[in-house]
Amino acid sequence: MAVGTWTRSVGVVSVFAFAAAACAKSEQKAASDSGAVQQAAAASPTVVNFQAKDFAFTGPDTISAGETTIDLTNQGPSLHHVQLVRLDSGKTAADLQAAMKHPGPMPAWAVFVGGPNAPDPGAQSNATMKLDPGHYVVVCLVDQPGGVPHMMKGMVHPLTVVASSAPAAAAPNPDVTVTMKDYGYTLSTPLTAGHHVIAVSNVGTQPHEVELVKLDSGKTTQDVLKFMVNPNGPPPGHALGGVDALAPGQSPVSFSADLTPGNYSLICFVPDAKDGKPHFMHGMMHDLTIN
Numbered sequence: 001m002a003v004g005t006w007t008r009s010v011g012v013v014s015v016f017a018f019a020a021a022a023c024a025k026s027e028q029k030a031a032s033d034s035g036a037v038q039q040a041a042a043a044s045p046t047v048v049n050f051q052a053k054d055f056a057f058t059g060p061d062t063i064s065a066g067e068t069t070i071d072l073t074n075q076g077p078s079l080h081h082v083q084l085v086r087l088d089s090g091k092t093a094a095d096l097q098a099a100m101k102h103p104g105p106m107p108a109w110a111v112f113v114g115g116p117n118a119p120d121p122g123a124q125s126n127a128t129m130k131l132d133p134g135h136y137v138v139v140c141l142v143d144q145p146g147g148v149p150h151m152m153k154g155m156v157h158p159l160t161v162v163a164s165s166a167p168a169a170a171a172p173n174p175d176v177t178v179t180m181k182d183y184g185y186t187l188s189t190p191l192t193a194g195h196h197v198i199a200v201s202n203v204g205t206q207p208h209e210v211e212l213v214k215l216d217s218g219k220t221t222q223d224v225l226k227f228m229v230n231p232n233g234p235p236p237g238h239a240l241g242g243v244d245a246l247a248p249g250q251s252p253v254s255f256s257a258d259l260t261p262g263n264y265s266l267i268c269f270v271p272d273a274k275d276g277k278p279h280f281m282h283g284m285m286h287d288l289t290i291n
Contacts, residue, residue, distance in 0.1 A: 043169045045069045045128050050138065052080035055153040057138055064164035067171055069128040072116040072241075080140045080150065081118040081125075083244040084159070086111040086132075093137045093156050100151070105206075105273035112207045114200075114253035117242035118142060125241025128172050129253040133163045141245075144231055172254045174199035178266070180208040180246070183284040185266050193261050193290050200243040201252040206273050208284065210242035212257060213265045221265040221285050228269070237265070245270050264288050 045067035050059035054076040072082045085096060089109040099107050106112070115138070119125040140155035174197045177188040182204040191198075202208050213224055219236035227235055243253045266286040268279040 043167055045169045045172070047071060049073070050082050050157075051075050052082070052140060052155070054078055054080075055140075055150050055155045057082075057140070057155060057157040059138065059157060059159075061158065062160045062162060063131070064166065065131055065133045065161050066164055066166070067128060067169040068131050069126060070116050071124060071126050072119065073124050074119050074121050077121050078150075079118040079121070079142050079144060079239055080155070081142060081244055082115040082127075083139050083141055084113045084115040084129075084131075085137050085139060086113050087135045087137060092135075093139075093158055096137060096139070097151065097156070100149070103276055111250070112245040112247045113250055114246045115244040116255065117209060117211050117244050118239050119241045120239050123239075125255065127241075127243055127253050127255045130171065130251045131161045133161050135160055144228060171252075172197050172199075172256075174254050177201070177252075178210055179203055180210065180268070182206060182208075183268070183279050183282040185210070185284070185286040187286075187288075191259060191264070191288060191290055193259055195256065195258050197254055197256050199252045199254040200246065202246045202248050202250065204248055206279075207245040207247045207270050208268050208279065209245045209270050211267045211269060212240045212242040213237045213267060214240055214260075215263040215265060217262075219263075221267065221287055224265060224267070225280060242266070259290055261290050264290065 046064060047069045048060060048063055049071050050057055051073045052075060070082055074080050087096065087109060088111065091109045096110055099110065114127055114129050116125040116127040136159040138157040138159050140150035143149045176191060176196055176198045178198055178200045179186045180200065180202045200210050215237040223236035240257055241255060243255055246253055268284040270279050272279060272282060
């Protein structure tokens with residue numbers, strides 16, 4: 001090989017080496033920028049606070065779309081929850097109230113999307129869900145005491161969800177999944193003592209819910225159900241929350257809970273679309289023991 005040719009070859013190699021180094025730095029910067037974007041995109045869900053009392057809600061009127069954690073504080077002497085219902089087709093809270101006066105399944109324009117289920121008076125519960133832009137209403141459908149849903153006593157709060165340009169937040173990473181069906185629950189793994197993030201999905205044909213109750217010593221799920229029908233004396237357990245009614249096909253909703261050893265029940269109180277009986281009367285209960 002001629003010297004001149006070698007010299008040019010070395011020069012070409014040097015140019016390629018320089019270009020490769022520059023390219024590597026560029027790729028590293030791009031990767032770093034991409035990582036920053038991914039980190040920004042993995043922001044935490046927006047936290048929204050609601051307070052419930054006998055018989056009203058306090059909370060925001062407008063929130064941004066996306067992954068949202070709703071924290072509920074029960075300030076009343078009764079059980080309360082935050083049931084989110086998306087109102088399609090231009091319907092309003094008044095339309096929902098009118099529809100609920102008639103037995104049978106809910107109209108297609110009223111879509112149950114979950115929410116934090118009822119905690120004990122003075123306690124808190126939570127739920128995290130993906131909310132799309134639209135018009136919603138926050139209602140309490142608990143009917144104790146008195147047998148009249150609290151919605152009919154004024155526990156109705158319109159909520160508008162608006163589109164957001166903020167980076168999309170990541171959904172919580174659950175360690176347990178509860179799958180609801182007609183009429184039962186399936187857990188991906190047994191619950192244990194400690195902190196859990198529990199994702200709830202509905203593969204049934206009707207809306208279903210999860211109310212998590214810790215039973216007092218010597219009490220059973222049947223004691224809880226009897227108390228709900230005739231709430232005399234101290235309750236036989238403690239309501240810890242869970243996920244409110246979730247329509248089939250909706251995105252999973254998660255909640256977090258700190259569990260201690262004892263006996264627990266998962267219960268669905270949603271009325272059946274066919275006979276109006278609460279789903280627990282169709283067997284939608286699940287007993288579990290945590291050691």
